[in-house]
Amino acid sequence: MSTFDEHHHIENDPSYKGLKVNKGVESVPTVNPDAAKRFLKKKKPRLAIDDYVKGILDGNVTVLSQAVTMVESSKPDHQEIAQQIIEKCLPYAGKSIRLGITGVPGAGKSTFIESMGMHIIRNGGKLAVLAIDPSSERSKGSILGDKTRMEKLSGESNAYIRPSPSAGSLGGVARKTRETIILCEAAGFDTIFIETVGVGQSETAVHSMVDFFLLLMLAGAGDELQGIKRGIMEMADAITINKADGSNKERANLAQAEYRSALHLFPPTKSGWTPEVKTCSSLYHEGIAEIWDMVQEYVELTKNNNYFEANRRSQAKYWMYESINEQLRNHFYQREEIKSGLELNEKLVLNDEKSSFMAAKDLLDKYFKNIK
């Protein structure tokens, strides 16, 4: 204050040649009003819903990414924006081939996706690569976060690579991925890959959102199979023995023959398609074109016998019911009265002191008495 007064005093001196300092106002605003205005504007979405939609329909990948970020956000206002975008994109979605790709770590999924992806792009396709990996602790980034995994593909303007949504419940991650498919399709991507690691619960989720499900394997069925979950083989529309190159080629052919004879014992699929076994070398780009041709054949067959469309519709229905069931469960298990009783009831059940159904009933009684 003394300094101010000093200046003030000096200023009034006619001989003063220094900077003119205006008299201060009584209450100085603590925040610059212009900056505040700009700041508040930034908190709002940078784009209006229609701008998002237009950007997506124009194939603008930056806008697409921003919309996907909204889809993945857990904030309610972001979610509302996301739902509005999705709603407006829905009529433009659906016109793609959705391919699920699974296999244990080490089966060579990234190299396969890169090789197959480049093949598709060279043939004029537009490819989006998504992933479901709810268990990943390497998020935000997940299994696909490391862009160096698909160096060539990530440099292509007709490829869009998006890592798995951050770790969360499988239901949540699956929902986000399924909504991202819609946005990618509306943005003009005609091929969607959804990658997953074939060791957890996510294969059923992926299987329920794709047209074709491909299981990537290695030759020498034995140790390599240790990780694969039982039941996945019977979901596959095709098994591909990867790394069929060099000294491994013979073993791959043998494995192919074995899997072929195994698959013919399986019950027929609902699609009318007979699951095939192929070999390929993603590293040397051998057999890749044949696999893509096979997928095209599948699409042609199932579009002709109407399974393709019927399956899409039943998937949409499945996700509606699945989403309802998941949220009913979430609501239940998050209630305080349930949290407090769950552990004890589980313990009683495990010790054969209470029947599973009585334990369930006791918990449900607590829950339902709060419903009008």
Place this chain on the structure above:
Amino acid sequence: MSTFDEHHHIENDPSYKGLKVNKGVESVPTVNPDAAKRFLKKKKPRLAIDDYVKGILDGNVTVLSQAVTMVESSKPDHQEIAQQIIEKCLPYAGKSIRLGITGVPGAGKSTFIESMGMHIIRNGGKLAVLAIDPSSERSKGSILGDKTRMEKLSGESNAYIRPSPSAGSLGGVARKTRETIILCEAAGFDTIFIETVGVGQSETAVHSMVDFFLLLMLAGAGDELQGIKRGIMEMADAITINKADGSNKERANLAQAEYRSALHLFPPTKSGWTPEVKTCSSLYHEGIAEIWDMVQEYVELTKNNNYFEANRRSQAKYWMYESINEQLRNHFYQREEIKSGLELNEKLVLNDEKSSFMAAKDLLDKYFKNIK
């Protein structure tokens, strides 16, 4: 009235030698009070809870059947009695081998069960045969209702055959069967068969309540497989090619070899058991003893590596959560506000006019606003 008065009059005549008729009371009760008492008593359970439990523990099959009827009843008071009986039987249950048997109609399940069952009984075992067949319209009676199907077995005092509970939701039928297992075990049955038709949704349910899951097949993998659901083969602890007799024997051996090489490509089971493929002729009782020996081997292996007990515990837990989830769903879908909105939302989803998740959200919002 005139007749009565007449008699009355006559009676007072000293010369009257006929039957003496007492003077009537003013208000004749319309129901005999003694009969009413007996009738009301009949409406109550004939046995007290402890009588049920004692009867079951004594191995009284009549009492067991009455208790199972309570389990299967949908009346709330019967359900309460059932739960109390189960609770008291739980400490005595669990000491059996639970075997799931599935296969398409025509695979010869009844003949197999009869042949295997007689083998078990001849070796001193006590066998209960239950079934899960929620789809059956032939109830009450279901696939096992026709006792002639297992003529020999049903005449044995150490065999207890109980048809599938009447048609209802799979969850409901599964619950009833699982509770019936407990009662049968408490009654001293050391082997429980649970039969199901391998074409529906019930195999997963059966698989989740048994120690060993056996898939019954026929030779000539082709047409016979049409009915089997995909995914069942990977659940099986053993595949048995039935009807391996006469001119069919060679084909059965061929099928056995094929399935063996197919199964070795499957991922290993959690139990440490390698699924086997056997042949048998239920009609000529060939190969039956070998299959039973295999089941014993499995039990020995898994009791030694603790999988047996761990699996039982995880099944009990599974059923607690499954029961909760089922009843949450039932409650939701039975609400008026949901019933009225469900069809429209499903239609919008199927026509790509609304996203699966938005439809789910709109329905859930209606539901949750009624919860305190």
